[in-house]
Amino acid sequence: MDELESLKGFYDRYPEEWAAWREIVDTVEETAREFGFREIDAPSVEPTDLFRVKSGDEIVEQTYSFEDKGGREVTLIPEQTPTRSRLVQQRKDLGTPIKWFDTSKRWRYEAVQKGRDREFFQTDIDIFGVESVEADAEIIACAATIYEKLGVADAVEFRLNDRQLLDALLKAMDVEGSKDVMRVIDKKEKLSREEFLDNLELEGVDRATAEGIDELTAISGEMESALVELSDKAPEGDAADDAIERMHDLYDVLSAYGVEDMCTFDLSIVRGMDYYTGLVFEAFSTEGDLRALFGGGRYDHLIEQFGSREVPAIGFAFGYSTTMHLLKELGEWPDEALSTDAYVLTISDSVREIGLEYAKGLRSAGLTVETDLTGRSVGEQFGYADRINAEYTVVVGERDLNEGVVTVQNMDSGEEEQVPKNEVVENVLDRL
Amino acid sequence: MDELESLKGFYDRYPEEWAAWREIVDTVEETAREFGFREIDAPSVEPTDLFRVKSGDEIVEQTYSFEDKGGREVTLIPEQTPTRSRLVQQRKDLGTPIKWFDTSKRWRYEAVQKGRDREFFQTDIDIFGVESVEADAEIIACAATIYEKLGVADAVEFRLNDRQLLDALLKAMDVEGSKDVMRVIDKKEKLSREEFLDNLELEGVDRATAEGIDELTAISGEMESALVELSDKAPEGDAADDAIERMHDLYDVLSAYGVEDMCTFDLSIVRGMDYYTGLVFEAFSTEGDLRALFGGGRYDHLIEQFGSREVPAIGFAFGYSTTMHLLKELGEWPDEALSTDAYVLTISDSVREIGLEYAKGLRSAGLTVETDLTGRSVGEQFGYADRINAEYTVVVGERDLNEGVVTVQNMDSGEEEQVPKNEVVENVLDRL
Known part of the structure; x- marks a missing residue:
């Protein structure tokens, strides 16, 4: 008979290769456990409507969505946040903080290319029910500790920003429609200075203000000095002052965790998703080409879309594929061998x-x-x-x-x- | 908005409940590792054709099978044996024995009822490439050790039989079409004696021989004495003698593992699937109503249907749902509590x-x-x-x-x- 093959974008991992993966997954889960995150297990298939809440009809195009034999529209989960939102809404009796982790497969129907598989593992790590600097810091510290344990702390940088801070600064500059402006800032690194200014003007920002935004969003680097620079250059405003103060406070807590050296401040980090409301961060590999490993942030108004409770939240989904490439580059990928x-x-x-x-x-x-x-x-x-x-x-x-x-x-x-x-x-x- | 719910037959497991599940899964995986089984990872979605090899078109009716966005017929795996067969065929360089385990989700589109979920975990444990009493015994010993570690060895019984032994006995009795006759034997426990004899006669077995089959397949119980009884009653024949001898040998090896007390011999155990070729076994809970926990066996001619290599195999898929019910009945289900x-x-x-x-x-x-x-x-x-x-x-x-x-x-x-x-x-x- 013809040889049967696996589907494109799906992987067969034999024992030697999987032993290395297992070591990485164990490190991520062990770190999550040490930080007091609790493991859950949730369905891999959900009603498609669950994903429409957050992503609209578009989601159907990029996922394994189909009609089951009972005529239900169902989807192989492309991410776990909607499911977690459902779980949080379902159990009104859960005390806070709700701290969950889970490693499982996710599926996306995308063009297959390096770093974009159709089936992939993620570990979701979230804190629900708490809006605090301590919660933000715990999430960053947990993510940073994973890379410390993997032995590559020196090659990973967490770029932090706060959407509320950015929003307050834009408002202090009398910018209207800060969401649209943030979308331009999100694209900044792909644009020339002129293009960036032009794009801002298209959003109704006058030239002088656009130049001010350009200058502010260029602020990045070691947190303490970047925050001093920001305080100097920021327009006056209580909201902005409060947000800068909060970022200082975050720095202090990150220092207590001993992970401040892995963190930088970068006012241009926005992250595409509209639903982020506060802290946003992206982990980058600083070796060779700067590459994003994964990102996360605070999303305080997402979960209320899935039910009657308002529940603040912060978290990230650890991405294995990007981390694997980094570890291999650095010679830190575990031996692929039986033991x-x-x-x-x-x-x-x-x-x-x-x-x-x-x-x-x-x-x-x-x-x-x-x-x-x-x-x-x-x-x-x-x-x-x-x-x-x-x-x-x-x-x-x-x-x-x-x-x-x-x-x-x-x-x-x-x-x-x-x-x-x-x-x-x-x-x-x-x-x- | 309306409350969103999970699909019927799918489970949300919050931390307290999952902590107990995790303990059981860890015990199963730890046992497999100790016996030298190696973890693999394989796709959760496969081309539907992969399942047609073993199960024909029928499989499509009982599974989550659908057309993906590229027009491919795909199926959420209802079991892992076809995938493993593909993996074994794909890598001609693998030395034997190939000993694999893996815990992952499986999906079946079935009417939801107790013990029949649409999404469920299984741990598959197999030895490929070896046809020997030692391999058979290792599989049984591994399964039995899991229940020892779970603290319920006294409440679990492995009923063993050998299809070759049964086949040899039937042939020695001049029974034609032993596969059809085995299908009747497989149903024996659900039939009255008269019905059993009638069913055998429908398969062309004369009355006297049918009564002989009835008597032989009533042999069950403690292995050593059951085998002595079988030797006494069995029709003469070299193949039957060899098969009885092999079962004696299996008993000796099981004794070396110290699990012989958990094993009985039962000539009526056939297991439905046509593809079993040698040892077959079913684990039963002996507490309260006798209930099957899971089963397994030797399938030496299945893997060759997936490629060019002939590869003998033996294994089982550990079933969590049935074991959970047993542990709960016995008060051995782990505390559902955070620690x-x-x-x-x-x-x-x-x-x-x-x-x-x-x-x-x-x-x-x-x-x-x-x-x-x-x-x-x-x-x-x-x-x-x-x-x-x-x-x-x-x-x-x-x-x-x-x-x-x-x-x-x-x-x-x-x-x-x-x-x-x-x-x-x-x-x-x-x-x-």
Whole structure:
């Protein structure tokens, strides 16, 4: 028959490759747990209407949306925020803060290209029900700690901004329609200075004000000095002062977390989505070409669209694909290799059952252990133990057993030790 | 707006409930790892043709099958065996044994009822490329060890049979079309004796032989004695003798694993699927009504339908829903509760940053730690620490700090200790 293939944009991950992915996912989840985020599990398929709330009909074009056999319009989730909004609305009894994480697959029907898969993992990490600098800082600190644990803190920068701050500054400059203006600012890095000014003028901003916006949104860099510069250049206004003060406060809390060096302030960071209301951030790789890893922010008025409760929220969805590319570039991607604690080698069929008892004992201690399943020769068994990267091989033979011993061999150094046959499990455990 | 709901047969699992599920999934995966199974990751959506190989067009009716935006017929995977078959065929370089596990969601479009969800988790555990008693025993031992670890070994029974043994016995009795006869045997427990005999006669089996089949397939129970009984009653034949011998051998290996007490022999176990070729087994709950938990077996001629390689295989898909019901019945379902190692309580805003440093230190040690995000009063913070089941609360106050100490409170006993302010992390770690 013809060879069957997976769909384009979907991945088959064999054990060696997946072992590396697993290490990254575990690091992300472990960090989330340490920060007190709690794991949830939610459907991978939702009524399409759930996504229309936030994204309108457009969403249907970019997702796996279809009619199920009962005539319901359903969609494979392209993101988890709408589902989480539903979950938060559903349970009025939940106390705050509600801190959730979850790693699961998401699907988008997009043209397949580097960094754009049709099936991909995300870990969503959110705090619901709290609007505070502490919550904002906890989210940034959690994200930054992930990269610290991955060993690439030096190569990652979190660019922070606050939509309320930007909004207050624009209002202090008498700019109307700050949302439209923010959309222009969002595109700033792709525009020349002239184009940027022209685009602002198209939104009804006069030339002098446009130049002022250009100057302000050029403020970026190390947080403390950038905020001083901003205070100097900012137009007068209580709202703007308050927002700058809040950003100072955020800096203090980030410093307490020890992640302030990974953070910069950048007044041009807006993030495309209309629903962000306060802090917004983008994580960038600072190695080679500056590339966005993922972003997040505060969205205090989104969840109320899904029900009767008003619930502030802040969070991000950790993106694995971009982080994988960064780790590979830096040589920090985990080894794609199997790992095995011990292989129990049986010299003859007569010692098979004793070998299995050793395997059982070692497994009971939580070790990864394999044994022969096919009556292989001693040489073949050593070859297999090597292929699965066994750290130790426990060689069980009749002659040894008659003398009351078993041989434990270090597969790296080749060093062997004769171990009393009742102390094999302890011996291997001591070595690991 | 109207409240949005999840689809019928799909579940929202909030942190408390999911914590219990997570414990079970972790136990299953930990066991698989100890036995040397390696985790893979594979697509959740596959071309519908992949499922037609094994299940024909019928599969489309019972699954989430649809046309994607590019006009491809695709299906949300209802099981992972076809995908695994594809993966095994794709990589001719894989050495054997190929031992894979994976926990992921599966979807079936079925009438929703107890134990039949539209979205559900399974952990598939398979050995590919090996046809041996050792491989069969390893699969059973792995499955049995899961229930040992879950603390319900006494309430679970693995009923084993061998299709080749049954086939050999039927052939020794001159029965033609053993597949059709096996289908009748598969239904035996739902039929009266008369109905069973009638059904066999409809398949062309004469009355005397049908009675012989009835007698043989009544053999079940403790493996050793059942096999002795079978040897006595079985018709003469080398193939049957060999198959009985193989089952004896399997018993010996299961004994070496120490799981023989959880296994019985039952010549009437066939399992519906045509593709099983050797060992078949079903795990039953022996508490209350006898209920099937899940099953598995050897399928040596399935994978060759997906490509050019002939690859023997044995495995099972662990079913969570049935196991959850069993654990709940036995009072062994894990507590549905949050767990938190420490809550860092700050008495005033002035000590916020010191509190965060303690939180950071405790988190670095891998602990789950929460702090105040909303400027709550001391009483409210204690209430929150209690709600998240914090084991210890680290109370950080200015007066204490001036005296060089911090108070660590055991939230269970209420006992308090003043701890030197530089030894807080060590102190909490020592207690846990």
